Amino acid sequence: MDREIVWSRWASDDLVPVAEHISRDSESYAATIVRELVAAARxxxxxxxxxxxxxxxxxxxxxxxxxxxxxxxxxxxxxxVEVVRIIHGAREMPSSV
Structure with missing residues (x-):
């Protein structure tokens, strides 16, 4: 069964700082990471x-x-499926999602 994929506001907002942080070193790598996250969600x-x-x-x-x-x-x-957050693995998970 194919489910609809929905992004929460928090998950969408999480993508921006991920891309900005990585793009300081490499814009192409930042784009790759964002593409991989979106593909994983899909x-x-x-x-x-x-x-x-x-x-x-x-x-x-x-x-x-x-x-x-x-x-x-x-x-x-x-x-x-609701994508609720994108969190760096070294960070603590929020108390609720």
Whole structure:
């Protein structure tokens, strides 16, 4: 079953500083990372449950994919997947998503 992919405001806002930070060293690498994050999110249309459960949250619907150094955190709904955050792996996860 193909699910709709929806980006939360927070996840969309997370992409900007990721791109800005990386582009200080390489604009092309920043574009590559953003493309990979977007592609990973799109790939969740089918078999969204393949990502691991996020250990910081006690909710089986909240999962993540690791894309290079970033955690693409998403919530699985019956007919859609909501990308909720993009967090650098070295950072603490917010208390709620």
């Amino acid at each position: 790939s969740l249309r089918v078999f969204a449950e393949r990502g691991r459960r996020v250990p910081e949250y006690d909710d089986p619907a909240i999962r993540e994919l690791i894309v290079r150094k970033y955690r693409l955190v998403y919530r699985v709904h019956p007919n859609r």
